[in-house]
Amino acid sequence: GENVEQHPSTLSVQEGDSAVIKCTYSDSASNYFPWYKQELGKGPQLIIDIRSNVGEKKDQRIAVTLNKTAKHFSLHITETQPEDSAVYFCAALSLAGKSTFGDGTTLTVKP
Amino acid sequence: DSGVTQTPKHLITATGQRVTLRCSPRSGDLSVYWYQQSLDQGLQFLIQYYNGEERAKGNILERFSAQQFPDLHSELNLSSLELGDSALYFCASSVGLGDRYTGELFFGEGSRLTVL
Numbered sequence: 658g659e660n661v662e663q664h665p666s667t668l669s670v671q672e673g674d675s676a677v678i679k680c681t682y683s684d685s686a687s688n689y690f691p692w693y694k695q696e697l698g699k700g701p702q703l704i705i706d707i708r709s710n711v712g713e714k715k716d717q718r719i720a721v722t723l724n725k726t727a728k729h730f731s732l733h734i735t736e737t738q739p740e741d742s743a744v745y746f747c748a749a750l751s752l753a754g755k756s757t758f759g760d761g762t763t764l765t766v767k768p
Numbered sequence: 769d770s771g772v773t774q775t776p777k778h779l780i781t782a783t784g785q786r787v788t789l790r791c792s793p794r795s796g797d798l799s800v801y802w803y804q805q806s807l808d809q810g811l812q813f814l815i816q817y818y819n820g821e822e823r824a825k826g827n828i829l830e831r832f833s834a835q836q837f838p839d840l841h842s843e844l845n846l847s848s849l850e851l852g853d854s855a856l857y858f859c860a861s862s863v864g865l866g867d868r869y870t871g872e873l874f875f876g877e878g879s880r881l882t883v884l
Contacts (some may be wrong), residue, residue, distance in 0.1 A: 663810075689871035700770065700858055700875030701811070746811060750871045755824050756801075760810035 659684040659751050663759025670737050671767050678762045680747035681729040689750035690723060690730045695761075696743045704745075705732070737766045771795065774859050774876035782884055786847040789879045793840055793861030799823070800842040801873060802834055805856040817842055818864045849883045856880050 660683040670676050682690075688709040693701035707714045707721045707730065714721050718737075723730040734741055747759040771794035781787055793800050802814040813826035817836035828834075831849075836842040846853060857880075860873040 691872060693873075693875075698877070700772070700860075700877045701873075702770065702875065703872050706870075706872065753824070755813070755816070756871070756873060757813070758803075758811040 659687060659749055659755070659757040661747060661749050661757045661759045663747050663762060665762060666760065667763045667765070669765045669767065672737060672739060674737055676732075676734045676737055676741070676764055676766075678732045678745055678747070678764070679729060680731070680749075680759050681727075682749040682757075683728065684749065684751050685725075685728060686752045687749040688752065690721070691748050691750070691756075692719075692721060692732045693746045693748065693758075694743045695746065701746055734764075737764075739766050739768050742766045770874040770876065772859060772861050772874050772876035774857075774879050776879055777877065778880050778882075780882045780884065781849060783849055783851060785849050785883075786845065787849065787881065789844040789846070789857050789859075789881075791842045791844070791859030791861075791876060793842070793859075794874050797861035797863055797874070798840065799862045799864030800836055800840070801860040801862075802828075802842070802844050803858040803860065805858060805878070806852075806854075809855075811858065814844070846881070849881075851883050854881055854883045 663680045691706035695701040720733045773792040798819045801816045803811040814828040816824040834844045856878040860875045
């Protein structure tokens, strides 16, 4: 089955700096790669996603890049703000319709 | 608000007991997923139902079972509880299949189970 590895497990940055979280996946047939943000006491919520026919997608301060050949994708957050502090999960969706999640990255943005 | 409702939000029980967690998916969603999140752990997939039928199974223990009812709500039953079962249990829903299915999951706020 699909295996998703996510790094780093914790990330601390100064407000205004950029943050990058990376994930690798094993199933070359996976075709949908979402990123979820989980704030304290809440369920994960989709913040951005990318499909296998696209290399990069941006939404204001967040962007996701996908390298299908290397089977890795990354989340980029620019001009970080304290409210970006949360746990971020990457996931890969297989053709069978199953989502496999990475272990999460705890991002702390220091004011 | 994701539109997914989970009850109860918190539950404290003793080892050996049995509990039932309930999930109401977003209106129109046919698929329901259950995930377990232990302390400082990721989201472990337990089981998925689509329109009342079991569709995929993950690392779900034999002591756990689930079902999806005709009105599409789902219940996760946890029995013979052990200390290690203490975790956050999330339900998520999606359209499931077809042209409207994007792959996005909509998560509830979770049920926190504490086994003493």
